Amino acid sequence: MYHVNMQMQALNAVFEKQSGSIVFDGKYTNEYEAIKLLHTLHNRPTHERIIREFLTALEQLHHVESTGVASQRLREEGNQKYKSSSGDKELLLSACRLYTEAILTAENANNELCLAYANRGMALQDYGYYRQAYDDCACALEFGYPKKLHHKLIMRQAYCAWKLGNLELLEEHIHSLRGMQLNESFQRQLLELQENVQHLTQHKGAIEEQPVSAGESSVHQIVNEASSRGRYMIAKERIPQGSIIFTESAECFVPLEKHLICQQCAATQLIPIPCPNCHKRVVYCSRQCRERHKSIHKYECAAYKRDLLHMLGISHLALRLVLTYLPLLTPQLQKQRNASELWHTFISLANDDNDDDITAPQYLKTLRMITHLDKVSETELTYHMLCANLLRAYLFECTDFFDQFADTSAPSEDWQLFIAACILRSSGQLMVNGHVGDAIMPITLGLKEFTLLQPKLWDRPHHLQLGSLHKFSAFQLVTAMNLPHLSLCNHSCIPSIRTKFEGRSVVNYALRDIEANEEIFNCYTGDCKTTTFKERRKQLKNTFKFHCCCVNCRRQHPDEEYVNSEVLNFAALQRLIFPVYV
Known part of the structure; x- marks a missing residue:
């Protein structure tokens, strides 16, 4: 601080x-x-x-030698955890956390960075995080893992590809392994993988994720008028409560408060792949996301190194x-x-x-x-x-x-x-x-901790331990994003939409029945049930430079909804009645 x-x-x-x-x-x-x-x-x-x-x-300079030494120490601690794990899930994740610290600490000390990635990939594979283990092996090869040991990583990648059902990658790695000198143990593993190719060929098929884009729904339209209101959104037909009005995906967002989330897709549950030059400030959930974000990050990397942004x-x-x-x-x-x-x-x-x-x-x-x-x-x-x-x-x-x-x-x-x-x-x-x-x-999770590596949360990959669901009961603000389609909705203290965020995408639902030709409203502040008229008026004027003239704000008693709201508590009542003293 x-x-x-x-x-x-x-x-x-x-x-x-x-x-x-x-x-x-x-x-x-x-x-x-x-x-x-x-x-x-x-x-x-x-x-x-x-x-x-x-x-x-x-500029914050660092010494490759000292970061390498610190990374080596963390990796060796992870090795001790891994050796004593004997299949114990909590110890495996504890080893992964230490390997992750070694990766973040190494920064661009590539001789240690590649070893930390290789060891984390081994532990992740044992735990069942096959996609992340595959990426870690690729990162280890990228940052200079010893060539004489490449067959070990490629064998792990082939195994993960099989577990992921990716026939193309499996065949690619088997082809590479055939050209290498393998001992008897690795030869047996190669034969097993070759048998799995036939099995995958018979069961080939994958479900492709469909991209979400704005404007897929036809239940709304944009109105342009010459008055000061500009563009706004109205319902073309009656929209029942709970219906999806439109979806939108932000092409631009930034993390808030130094949250280590994926800078490409905004994933919050991840096993980090960091930029090795950013002093532990930029991470991705996969190599694919890192690659897709490269055109932006190459101009921001030096700013992150300076802690400027x-x-x-x-x-x-x-x-x-x-x-x-x-x-x-x-x-x-x-x-x-x-x-x-x-x-x-x-x-x-x-x-x-x-x-x-x-x-x-x-x-x-x-x-x-x-x-x-x-x-x-x-x-x-x-x-x-x-x-x-x-x-x-x-x-x-x-x-x-x-x-x-x-x-x-x-x-x-x-x-x-x-x-x-x-x-x-x-x-x-x-x-x-x-x-x-x-x-x-998760409650009490620090900014630089990663959900998928918390030993006390998971019974097995992506399966919460019994009695841990309540630990995911906290919403945190994690991104600032650009959503120009949603921005077309004007403000009202009685909104007609509810927005659900999922990574960099949003889905907008009808909060109530919206009649045909009725304008669709969003709420830029707390609504009339959760904040006072005075609080909303001040925030709207300071931030958005206007006074609200919605139906609620034109009432003789604009705080009526707030006073009668079921969510009203004693502290809120005090703030309303005694604003000077509370």
């Missing part, structure tokens, strides 16, 4: 030095003009130097939006000659309403989300400007992000200005459109 506080103090000092020279001349125009103001300050070179010094000071709040998610969607926009931007042309082309895409909102790609829906930066105070606007500019400088100083624009018409300086403006725009949109996802997490 002390380290985090020191970092925040350093960031505040940087922003204070920069903000003193920013003078707003007239009314806020747009994000591009706001960032342009920073880039045209007469003392900009000084500002750039301050940012460079700050980024350099955040957690300090910037919603600006981190804004950065990830830009990193995710920019490749889709670049073909339409590459011929623009300067920052002004880049910005105007970008805005023209955001203002193009020809595509239907249900079927439009998520990046276009995101471009069209409203922003309230024109309604915030100058202090708040300055903060978001400086965050966007800091991330622009980070991308330029610490990554090769801007190299991808070398062959475009606009020079690097203009691309930098444009990217900072895009990050600022996304920040303004997410302030009023961002969503927070939750997940069921």
